[in-house]
Amino acid sequence: MQTKVKTVYKPDRSTRRRQPIFMAKVPAGFPSPAADYEEDKLDLNKHLIRNPVATFFVRVAGDSMVKAGIHDGDLLVVDRSIKPRDKNVVIAAVDGELTVKRIRIRKNKLTLEAENENYQSQEINEEMEFEVWGVVTNVIHAL
């Protein structure tokens, strides 16, 4: 029987990992005692972005999500490849406009909730053009 490929896994080349160079020379077979403790450098790209191809940055305008820690001018990391689940903060396209809201997915009912008393929740009905654009995974807030 022929061997066939079922799934192809792609190596992740999203970021460059700087390999620490061993500075300790090994003149007589006695290596630096620290060499075994070398670790990866910390990489914010890897920490914040799981799937670079599907990740986009978006800028916040307005204060409708303040209580979720999302402020005017903040940067959002948005992953389009994540399937939205109840209570996720998402970017949604509603009637042609992009908006950031908390999504509530319940039986027969889809709601976008703001995180600010001054804004009302919006129930999505069939007449509306609606699409979840992506799921917000991180907020980058400058102080």
Place this chain on the structure above:
Amino acid sequence: MKDIFALVDCNNFYVSCERVFQPSLEGKPVVVLSNNDGCVVSRSDEAKKLGIKMGVAFFEVKDEAERNGLIALSSNYSLYADMSRRLMETLCNFTPEIEVYSIDEAFLNLASLSENLTDYGRRIKETVRQWTGMPVSIGIGRTKTLAKIANRIAKRPACPEYLTKEKIPTEDGTAGRSAEAAGVFELTDSAIDEILAQIGVEHIWGVGIKTTIKLKRAGFETALALRDADVKWIQRRFGITGVRTVYELQGINCYELEEQPPMKKSVTVSRIFGRKVETVEELKEAIASYASRAGEKLREERLAAGVMIVFVMTSRFVNKRKRYFNSHTVCFPAATNYAPELINYAAKAAGQLYRKGFQYNKAGIILSDLVPEDSVQGNLFDEVDRQKSRRLMQAVDAVNARLPFAPLRWAAEGINQPWQAKFSKRSKRYTTRWDELPEVA
């Protein structure tokens, strides 16, 4: 083992890129214009329905189209390049064998797959749609030529120009399939005769206008007729390329996947000016700037050029006596990618081409006779210090890679560059500039 090719092709690529970030453009007639808002280079299905043809000059259709609610956008190449990269990288998750065929098309080899091909195609389509927001059509067949034909069938039936005849079998046998269900078509052996009979020879991959005319004169109207043609006769009339097309239609693979893009044969930088250029100084500046850009392109690919063609022209749409086109060919003493040398020769050529009294609207540079920069044939009387010039170029390119928005430029390119092309209706560069990210409320 027989090969199976899939051609993945993004529908209305430029317009689709724009729609990802401006969902309000969905369902509306939208076109994207070429440099300087000259010609229509991408159209939404709605714009196609308005009868707007590919490549028409925008000013010719502008008034009527805008009455019909048409939205026209300038091209946003930074956005399209980034979205293209995302599309291709997404496809790499589905097979290690991929040939990027153009900015919005790729061939995949799916030969080693055990899964149902149509299902796999649907998964590719859905994943691309979710990850990048881009709608793609996928055609699957035994050869590249058949995959191209399958892709044609996969395109939405809503758009009649994709199809030569009406009767298109659907994937599930039902008539009016929805736009979303469409988009994946596998050309199976059992359906092949029926499909090929619907494809005019002019729509076969690699068959150009001249060949089409010749084929039709000889009585070949459809891909089916061509597939069953006498191969010896085809060889006499159309040579080996024609024979390959016939074999490919028969399901015999003649074109392998080109995973490494072939070495470039030429590099062109040519643009319409933002406004008419009348002085020799501005013409030289513009051409120097194109030469500099062409040199960058060469060095990116580690190539050097033996020949440079410089051309200048006025608009085609002016009075005959005000029309002018001329070109000048330079053969370098030794193949080069050294910016000062390219600029020097280009500016000299521009001076020779310039005639007073004309309003120039376009100029360009074509570099050809390309060779790898490491195998440049030396010239005994060469006056340029090649080692030194290469180090200079490496330094300049390294600086410009770090400061892409404030690059080092050559003085000959001018400072204000009033002739630069205008992109008056360009959307934001949503994915490549911190200050132009999409905004959400």
